[in-house]
Each structure stands twice: as C-alpha cells, then as structure tokens.
Amino acid sequence: MDTVKHIGLKKNIWKDERGWGISPLEALGIKAGLPGNLHIxxxxxxxxxxxHYHATATEWMLVFGGKAKIVWKVKKASSVxxxxxxxxxPALFEIPPDIEHAVINDSTSDIYLAVFYDSHQPDTVRCPSLFNLHNEKT
Structure with a gap:
C-alpha cells in the first residue's frame, strides 16, 4: 500500500451524555492474539x-487532556x-480486581481515558456512586 487509509469508525463509536467511546483495535478487526481489551x-x-469494579480482571487507565479526580475503595470496605x-x-493507574473505582472530569473541557483490561471479558460489576459516598464522609 502506498497511501494512507482513512478507516471509518462511525459504527464502532458509542455515545452517551458523558461523551464517547471506542475500542480501536476491535474496529480494525484485531482481537485474536491480544491479551485483553483496549478502549478510549x-x-x-x-x-x-x-x-464499578472487576471481579477478576486488572484494569490499566491512562488519564489525559485535563484535570480529573480518581476515587476508589476496596469492595465492601468503608474508606474511600x-x-x-x-x-x-498524562497519569497512568493500575486497578486490581475488587477495587471499586470512578473518575470525574474536573476540567472545563473534555478529558480522555485510554483503558486496557487483561481480559476480553472484563467482568464489570456496577457499584453505588463513589463520589456520593466520598462526599458523605468529608
């Protein structure tokens, strides 16, 4: 190939009130042989x-583009x-299994997360709002 190929992503982008997300490697059809999932x-x-937390998967999260607050606690613990x-x-975090975690954008513009799991099935389990819990304790 002697040219740059633009790859359309429209069908691979998901959107909601918080912003957008994409799994770029899966959009390219690259899944086999990879040890996990990458999404932005x-x-x-x-x-x-x-x-949320993950029962067995470890998550790595790269935060970039602005100010943010990361909140976490051990599942079933009270201290946040x-x-x-x-x-x-940019700031990189490793989040082990059973650590409830959340990120809030403290900037005046969009920020970004590049997230990688060590599993194709990250076993995401929802939990109550950590920011509400944190604010109750302070």
Missing amino acids: VSLKPGTVRGD HQIFVDDSE
Missing part, C-alpha cells in the same frame, strides 16, 4: 465514568480514597 473514552466536564490529576502530563 471521553468525559465531558463534570461527568463521571466508572462506579482519592487522587487528583492535573493537566500537566
């Missing part, structure tokens, strides 16, 4: 993604933890 999502200002990400450089 946007977060509109003030929106939350997450409020948080970390702030500024917009000076």
Whole structure:
C-alpha cells in the first residue's frame, strides 16, 4: 500500500451524555492474539465514568487532556480514597480486581481515558456512586 487509509469508525463509536467511546483495535478487526481489551473514552466536564469494579480482571487507565479526580475503595470496605490529576502530563493507574473505582472530569473541557483490561471479558460489576459516598464522609 502506498497511501494512507482513512478507516471509518462511525459504527464502532458509542455515545452517551458523558461523551464517547471506542475500542480501536476491535474496529480494525484485531482481537485474536491480544491479551485483553483496549478502549478510549471521553468525559465531558463534570461527568463521571466508572462506579464499578472487576471481579477478576486488572484494569490499566491512562488519564489525559485535563484535570480529573480518581476515587476508589476496596469492595465492601468503608474508606474511600482519592487522587487528583492535573493537566500537566498524562497519569497512568493500575486497578486490581475488587477495587471499586470512578473518575470525574474536573476540567472545563473534555478529558480522555485510554483503558486496557487483561481480559476480553472484563467482568464489570456496577457499584453505588463513589463520589456520593466520598462526599458523605468529608
């Protein structure tokens, strides 16, 4: 091939009130042989993604493009933890199984997450809002 090929993604993008998401490798038909799933999502200002945990999968999350707050707790524990990400450089997090987690966009514009699971079946389990829980404790 001696040209750049533009690959249409319209049928592979999902959208909701929080922003958009895509699994770029699956859009290319590349799934076999990969150890897990990669997807990229946007977060509109003030929106939350997450409020879930994975029973067996480890998740890696790259946060970039603006300020964010990451909140997490061990499943069934009461103490909620948080970390702030500024917009000076991307931040990478490793999230083990059974850690409830969520991200809120603290910026005035969209931010982005590149998320990788070590499984094609990330066994996502929803949990109550961690930001509501965190605000009740502070």
